[in-house]
Amino acid sequence: MRIKEKFKKVGIYFLLLVVAFIMIGPFLWLLSTALKSGGENIFAYPPKIIPEHLTFKNFVNVLSAFPFWSYLFNSVVVTTVTVILNIVFCSLAAYPLAKMKFRGRNLIFILILCTYMLPFQLLMVPIYILSVNLGLQNSYAGLVLPHLTTAFGIFLMRQAFSKVPDEMEESARMDGANSLQIWWRILIPLVKPSIATLAIFVFVLAWDDFLWPLIITSDQGMYTLPLGVNMLTGTFASDWRLIAAGSIISMIPIIIVFIFMQRYFMSGAMKGSIKG
Numbered sequence: 001m002r003i004k005e006k007f008k009k010v011g012i013y014f015l016l017l018v019v020a021f022i023m024i025g026p027f028l029w030l031l032s033t034a035l036k037s038g039g040e041n042i043f044a045y046p047p048k049i050i051p052e053h054l055t056f057k058n059f060v061n062v063l064s065a066f067p068f069w070s071y072l073f074n075s076v077v078v079t080t081v082t083v084i085l086n087i088v089f090c091s092l093a094a095y096p097l098a099k100m101k102f103r104g105r106n107l108i109f110i111l112i113l114c115t116y117m118l119p120f121q122l123l124m125v126p127i128y129i130l131s132v133n134l135g136l137q138n139s140y141a142g143l144v145l146p147h148l149t150t151a152f153g154i155f156l157m158r159q160a161f162s163k164v165p166d167e168m169e170e171s172a173r174m175d176g177a178n179s180l181q182i183w184w185r186i187l188i189p190l191v192k193p194s195i196a197t198l199a200i201f202v203f204v205l206a207w208d209d210f211l212w213p214l215i216i217t218s219d220q221g222m223y224t225l226p227l228g229v230n231m232l233t234g235t236f237a238s239d240w241r242l243i244a245a246g247s248i249i250s251m252i253p254i255i256i257v258f259i260f261m262q263r264y265f266m267s268g269a270m271k272g273s274i275k276g
Contacts, residue, residue, distance in 0.1 A: 034241060
């Protein structure tokens with residue numbers, strides 16, 4: 001029986017390694033392309049992952065040829081504000097849905113979840129018209145406001161709040177705390193893993209967003225990093241080394257954020273999926 005279990009475990013780990021290689025393969029090819037010199041054929045067959053002449057010149061050329069630091073600053077501002085406001089508004093919306101008893105609570109929650117099935121492309125036209133009427137073109141507010149809250153964030157925070165015992169809230173009310181104080185001082189500190197999970201999801205969504213910034217901005221000074229990387233395709237045409245280098249630069253912040261928050265991400269994802 002033990003031998004059978006060992007073979008089963010080996011098979012599972014082998015399958016996981018195969019899936020991991022398939023998932024990380026495109027990233028390795030992208031990194032290899034960014035590190036190759038101009039004399040190497042990046043489309044050689046069979047593909048060569050290890051560069052013959054390692055060089056970081058492509059990264060230097062990308063940073064010097066475009067205002068990448070300006071694009072990076074815009075992305076940092078938009079992403080940071082989007083993450084903070086998402087955490088605040090999603091948790092505020094989730095609190096009454098999880099802890100307050102009122103008529104129609106479940107119906108409201110179901111309607112919020114239904115909006116999650118609507119693709120952003122379907123809502124893009126009315127949101128764009130509204131943004132133009134409010135004068136939000138080429139502004140940070142125009143880049144941030146359409147992503148202030150998400151149905152997924154409300155769902156995740158509601159699941160987290162639902163796991164907090166009601167006795168803690170009742171005890172706080174007996175001590176004279178109001179609803180806002182309970183939300184801030186009792187519930188928020190107890191659901192930090194779920195907050196970290198929401199922060200990572202929103203960070204990736206906001207950092208990689210390409211379509212909405214492309215629509216709402218016409219001033220290159222307000223371009224985010226995905227738009228800057230897209231400009232490499234038009235300017236350098238078929239120089240895939242520079243395109244790969246720009247893509248690697250845009251991915252570094254996401255990798256760093258996930259490395260530092262992966263412990264909270266895993267525990268928060270598990271806690272948010274247990275209770276229905």
